[in-house]
Amino acid sequence: MTLIDTPAPTPAPPAPTAEALDALAAELRELLGERNVSTEERVRERASLDGAWMSPIISEQLPLGLADVVAFPTSAELIAATVGAAVRHGxxxxxxxxxxxxxxxGIPLAGGLVLDLTRARAVVEVGDGFITAEAGAQMVVLEQAAWKTDQALxxxxxxxxxxxxxxxxxxxxxxxxIEHGSNDRGYVLALDVVHADPTGVLVHVExxxxxxxxxxxxxxxxxARATVRLEPLRDWRGVYASFPDLPSAMRVVRQVGHMQPPPRLVSADNPEISSTLPPDDAIPAGRASLRAIVSADMLHAVADAVDVAGGRIEAVREGPQTSMRISMLSYxxxxxxYQKATDRTTFHVEVSGEALIDRLAEVEAVYPHGLLHIEAGHSVPIGMLAGAYESAEQVYDGIARLNELGVGVHNPHQWNVDFEVERTVRLARTTDPTGLLNPGKLNPDYAGPRKGAIK
Ligand SMILES: Cc1cc2nc3c(=O)[nH]c(=O)nc-3n(C[C@H](O)[C@H](O)[C@H](O)COP(=O)(O)OP(=O)(O)OC[C@H]3O[C@@H](n4cnc5c(N)ncnc54)[C@H](O)[C@@H]3O)c2cc1C
Incomplete structure (x- = not known):
């Protein structure tokens, strides 16, 4: 594979004039209040960068865009009204x-308005099997609200x-x-969305x-607002195990990943990555680490699997904090x-397939200093393959070699929409006819595969 997958920004809508931006900022101050609109450089800069620093390929191209105005609507209705105002001003x-x-x-490639939604964060309703919240509600807050009703996300x-x-x-x-697949498979029950419509109304879709x-x-x-599925809360336990090496841990990832009832999470790392995780007695130095969230009634089966693979259980913990903590050491x-701890410039690609386990040595050998982090997936194992960065060409050549090994790869070094592109292009023709919504991301010509996305 060559550099054809490195994106060129799609043609942006005409740059907004200074008059249009001033008029929008003034209108938004009226609508949202002084403290919910900013044109300060520091705020604009902070709103113009996301986690793209993880990719050396994208980092080399920064800065890619700078917001002119940042707005912080505080409710779903105000999100709609803010979008309406921006559309009227082009x-x-x-x-x-x-x-x-x-x-x-999330980088504003065409400048303009960054719509920071973190202040529109009300949890609207927790019902039987669903939770409704405004766009800026944090996932951890939703999970806590669900647990209070004996449910979970x-x-x-x-x-x-x-x-x-x-x-x-x-x-x-x-x-x-592991149980429910990716978030496009029935997780979403309903949404209130805002189109690029000058009237600024909420559109309900189910x-x-x-x-x-x-x-x-x-x-x-x-x-602006979303309703997603909940399930009955199970008696989840956090299991920490350690192994002499990653292949032994991987056998358990595969085995536990297929157990019934399905675990909520199973992650494993080799000793080198494990040693960079936050200090924890349950993640001992020099050993591969496995963390899992499983039902209490599976603990015996998990302990047996760990034992047979030559590992040992380091800790079994319970409570919501345990699940959160283990989750925050996954994906x-x-x-x-690891990236923060190492002196090497490191990149990663998102990978999937049984070959991750069956051909680990070959997979890691694709990149210099290749190291795999693995998760049990919905149908096949998924992971992140890190390597020492030399050039974009090296990354893309490696993707081709991974494909030859039977590994699915999702390229995290580009910002084009790469999921259901045609469907989105068709929809956006009516919902965003002048291309004002997140310009530069929806490129109908982008042909990059989303092979290996979480399934
Ligand atoms: C260390 C690390 C670990 C990660 N782990 C995971 C993981 O386990 N699983 C996973 O799926 N992802 C993961 N990610 C990616 C990312 O963190 C998640 O997808 C996260 O949920 C994005 O939420 P956010 O609020 O930060 O969105 P942002 O980064 O602010 O936005 C994400 C995209 O959605 C758009 N957007 C934001 N809000 C809205 C809205 N209300 N309506 C329409 N568009 C909107 C933005 O323009 C942007 O294009 C990880 C990233 C990092 C850096």
Missing amino acids: VPITPRGKGTGNYGQ WMYPSTAQSTIGGFLSGGSGGTGT GDGAQPYVHNYGTAGII NHPIEW
Whole structure:
């Protein structure tokens, strides 16, 4: 594979004039109040960067855009009114949750308005099997609200402090994915979305009508309020185990991942990555670490599997904090800890498939200093493969070699919408006819595969 997958920003809408920006800022101050609108440089800069620093390929291209105005609407209705005002002034709008998305999807490539949604965060209702919240509500807050009713979220990402709007628009899965797959598979029951419409109204969509707004970075509509699925709370336990090496831990990842009832999470790291995780007696130095969230009635079966694979149980913990803590050491997090600890410039690619386990040595050998973090997935194992960074070409050549090994790869070094692109383009033609919603992200010509996305 060559550099063809490195994105060129799609043509942006005409840059807003200084008059349009001034008029918008003035109107928003009236609408939202002085403290919920900012044109200060420090605030604009902070609102213009997300977790893209994890990618050396994107980092080399920074800064990619700077907000002119940042608005902080405090309710779903005010989100709609703010979008309406920006559309009337012809100003591009980039929605933003906690800004943890790690492909640059939240960077305002065309400047204009960054719509920071973290102050619209009301939990509206917790019902039997569902929770409704405004876009800026944090996933951890939703999980806590669910636990109070003896329920739990179907899933949440390892960035548990991120927002429901951001997770549905930019994320894929996390704790709960083993059972429920990725977040585009029935997790969303209903949404109130805002189109690029000068009247600034909320549009209610449900069931199949809501799915086309998931995982496309707000390019077809901005999520103002969401209803997602809950399930009955189980007696979850956090299990920490350690092994002499990663292959032994991986056998247990595979085995426990297939147990019934399904675990909520099973993650493992080799000793080198494990040693960079936050200090914990249950993650001993020099050993591969496995962390899992399983039902209490599975503990014996898990202990047997650990024993047979030559490992040992380090701790079994309970309570909501345990689940959260283990979740926050899953998916991209171990790579992030490792990246911060190592002197090497490190990148990662998102990988999946049985080959991760069956051909570990070959998979890790694809990149210099290749190290795999692994998760039990919904149908196949998924992981993050880190390597020492040399060039974009090296990363893409490696992706081709991984594909040859039978490994699915999702490229986290580009910001184009790469999920249901055609469907989103079709929808956006009516919901955003002038291309004001998160400009530069929806490129109909982008042909990059989303092979290996969380399934
Ligand atoms: C260390 C690390 C670990 C991660 N782990 C996971 C993981 O386990 N699972 C996972 O899926 N992801 C993971 N991610 C990616 C990201 O953190 C999550 O997807 C997160 O849920 C995004 O939420 P956010 O509030 O930070 O969104 P942001 O980063 O602010 O936004 C994400 C995208 O959605 C758009 N957007 C934001 N809010 C809205 C809205 N209301 N309506 C429409 N569009 C909107 C933004 O413009 C952007 O394109 C990880 C990232 C890092 C850096």
